[in-house]
Amino acid sequence: MRIDIVTIFPDYLAPLELSLVGKARSEGLIEIGVHDLRDAATDRHRSVDDEPYGGGPGMVMSPQPWGDLLDPLVTDSTLLVVPSPSGRRFDQVTAQDWSQREHLVIACGRYEGIDSRVMAHYAQRCEVAEVGIGDYVLAGGEVAALVIVEAVTRLLPGVVGNARSVIEDSFAPGEMEGLVEGPVFTRPPVWRDQAVPEVLLSGNHAEIARWRHEQALARTQRMRPDLVGPDVNAPEAQE
């Protein structure tokens, strides 16, 4: 897979040289290109934005630099990803889907966003997906791009050493589908008066699997009630 990222802050994407994504790149499991939008600006100040038509606060990114920079990157098999607070939510199912694509281009907007004609134009030439990563306000698409690249890269074959850790993750389809993971423990068996739950030391794998599922269910109910139905054991649900 190849991912091209377009931004006015190429340095913001330096973390893609580190850790899991950095290793996947150096092993040739993924190719990532980072492009400076200002390289496609035509004036002396390398401007990439202008005032919004119709008035209002902030600035809008001009279509010309986007068009000039994207034209040579985009083919009919590209998925053009535009991180935006008004997009549909990027989730694990989206990450799974995108990990099968051969080419992503991620267009990072700043200010009040990118002139809408850019998305309309490329929608005629390839698939375009506007996605947000959560209900909070960011200053631009770069952090969302980092999130998307990491979520997608770890799903590529050969990237995560232990395939089970991908399969058994929170949100991953399968046994723990729709649940967040419960608590985990490692040595020592007692730390600051707290013992590791007995069952985990029992060696009874069926018992352990059952306990983990119970814990995951309880934690999901408590921390992410939106992911499960109403708690049938809750006092207000009795009688």
Ligand code: JBH
């Ligand atoms: C900004 O404010 C944001 N919330 C969620 N996703 C985003 C993606 C790009 C820019 C946001």
